[in-house]
Amino acid sequence: MKPRLAFALLATLLAACVSTQSENPPSSQTATNTQAPSDPARTPTAPPAPAAAKVAETRSVSADMVRMIAMPAPILMQAPAPDRERYGALTxxxxxRVAEAPVSTFSIDVDTGSYSNVRRMLNAGRLPPADAVRVEELINYFPYDYAQPQDGRPFAVHTELAPAPWNSERVLLRIGIKGMDVAKASLPPANLVFLVDVSGSMNSPDKLPLLKSSLKLLVNELRPQDRISLVTYASGTQVVLPPTAGSDKATLIAAIDGLRAGGSTAGASGIQLAYTAAQQSFIPNGINRILLATDGDFNVGLNDTRQLKSLIEEKRQSGISLSTLGFGTGNYxxxxxxxxxxxxxxxxxYIDSLMEGHKVLVNEMTSTLATIARDVKVQIEFNPAVVRExxxxxxxxxxxxxEDFNNDKVDxxxxxxxxxxxxxxxxxxxxGKPSVDDLRYAPQPPREGPLANELGHLKLRYKLPAASSSQLIDFALQRSAIKPLAAASSEFRFATAVAGVGQLMRGGKYTGDWGYAQARALAxxxxxxxxFGYRGEFLRLLDLATALGTRPVQ
Structure with a gap:
């Protein structure tokens, strides 16, 4: 039916309805008049309205109603869901000043979750909050072409020195560690427990469905000597699959495919059950690891991070390690x-796509599962005669x-x-020009002597996987090793570009006028x-960050 004809018919019907209502008043109104009659002596009777006036009124009402029907309905905009993502505060x-604090000590970090989480936000069209950006995890997301160890140790240590691209008056010291490669076939047998969050909060395409697809990638890489258990938690906990050989892939995949989301999130109970399952199938001198896959939204039982850390610190004494795979948005x-x-x-x-799942669980399977050195600590003592800050x-x-450096009880x-x-x-x-003024009364270090060319003394401590006492690596850093940035290695310059981007995303407190454009050119x-194309993707993310950033008003 044509639109004009439809509106004409509708107008006719409306006119008929209005005409009928005007000729037959509502019964309620009639009843009211009957209950309270007016005095005819005091209330004059109004003359009846002319027929032409009634017709005009009817046509006016009909036309107004037609116009109202013809108007498009207002679009109701749904308010965006509240963002409940939680990040630890970072400063x-x-x-x-070296004269006041010459020693720096830290633990190494092999996490990469911050990078893929930042990538997820940029791809969604927003810049990440500063606390979501951990610069070391951005740098360590990328593999670097460092030389393998040649001295029988589990890893090699490399250093390099060159000016900072954002401030030519500063020198960057890069410490690079390369763990020895181990072929997948040479890995010891693995006892793996998949601890999977199947609560209602995981009912989203970027959560449980992506989690299942990622775990199936790992299943395809397992060997007959590997054993896999599947534990789930929601309102309660359950061992969905007892220890099963890696060769029985059909059973493993069927168990993963059968996972469904629903209920609240009793994460602590799930962790306890997973450790129990791992202990029951423990492999001496093997890989014993729990892979916790969740959005981290624990809302039943123990959910305080400090208490969860205490629980896991106690459980790790059993020789079972725990890694986390993060999924999802909104409540992460x-x-x-x-x-x-x-x-x-x-x-x-953090798994933001199946490609990232493939990177972590297939391309880097040996790194994810097999530990070659534990409790790795780094300590540098800077020479005040050469380094001011x-x-x-x-x-x-x-x-x-x-003091933690020499204490083997410190994790x-x-x-x-x-x-x-x-x-x-x-x-x-x-x-160089200092950032902090010298103290007026501080003694000045001598600039001559046998140590005048040393920037500092670098030390590392580590334990072999089955050892309880640490071993020491140490050597001096020479000032003569400083080279121009253009002469530095390609790996040094790329890592420097990533470090610069991470600092910019955190506010750029120390990068001056150096920005994304300069970082992109360097990378x-x-x-x-x-x-694997990771560095090329980094350039595209830089383009997104540039486009999303606030530009100064011209």
Whole structure:
């Protein structure tokens, strides 16, 4: 039916209805008049309205109603869901004067979750909050072409020195660690427990469905000697699959496919059951690890991060490590995910896509599962005769007390097979312009002598996987090793570009006028082999960050 004809018929019907109502008053009105009659002597009777006036009134009402019907209905905009994502508060490491605090001590960090979480936000069209950006995790997301160990140790240590691109008066010290590679076939047997959150909060395409697809990628890489258990938690906990051989892939995949979301989130109970399951199938001298896959939104039972950390610290004494795989948005508790992986002697990863699931669970399977060195700590003593100030870039929540370095009871980060770890310091040499004024009455260090060319003394401590006492690596850092930025290695320059971007996303307190454009130019010329395309993707994310950033008014 044509629109004009439809409106004409509708107008006719409305006119008929209005005409009928005017000729037949409502019964309620008639009843009211009957109950309270008026006095005819006092109330004159109004003359009846002319027929023409009634017709005109009817037509006017009909036309108004037609116009109202013809008007488009207002669009009701649904308010966006509240963002309940939680991040731990971070404060940038300050500039320190060597004369007052010559020693810096920290734990290494192999987590990469911050990078993929930042990528998720940029792809969604928003810049990340500063506390979501941990610079060391951005740097360590990328593999670096550091040389393998040659001296029988589980990892090699490399250093490099060159000017900072954002401030030519500062020198960057890069400390690079390369873990020995272990072929997948050479790994010891694995006892893995998949601890999966199937609560109602996981009922979203970027949560449980993505989690299931990611775990199935890992199942396809397992060997006959590996054993996998599947534990779930929601309102309650359940062992969905007892220890099953890695060769029985059909059973494993069927169990994963059968997972459904619903209920509240009793995460602590799930963790306790997962440790029990792992202990029952413990493999001496093997890989014993829990993979906790969740959005971290624990809302039943124990849900305080400090209490959860205490629980996991006690459980790790059993020789079972715990790694976390984060999923989802909106209610994501990143602060908890990162911290419990830290105390669980594991690593934290955020899975924002199946490609990231493939990276973590397939491409980096040996690094994710096999530990080659535990409790790795780094300590540097800077020489006040050469270095006036220093600032560590990143690792804000990995700082240790000076005495913790020699205390083997103090927990620190672990290194997996093939892992690369990078740490950066920004140094101000004695002849450079300081950020902090010298103290008026402080003694001045001598600038001559046998140690005058040493920037500092670098020390590392680590434990072999089955050892309880640590071993020491130490050597001096020479001032003569400083080279121009253009002469530095491609790996140094790319890591520097990533470090600069991380600082910019956190507010750029120390980067001056250096911005995303300069960072992109530096990264673009140092992509290296980029076997998996991670560095090329970084350039595209930089373009998004530039487009989303606030520009000054011209």
């Amino acid at each position: 940038d490491n300050p500039v320190k 508790n990143e602060a908890m995910m990162e911290q419990i992986a830290d105390v669980g002697d594991g690593a934290y990863s 220093y600032r560590q870039i990143g690792y804000e929540n990995r700082q240790l007390a000076r 620190a980060g672990d290194i997996g097979a093939g892992h690369t770890v990078t740490a950066l310091y920004e140094l101000t040499l004695v002849e 673009a010329t140092n992509l290296g082999q980029d076997r």
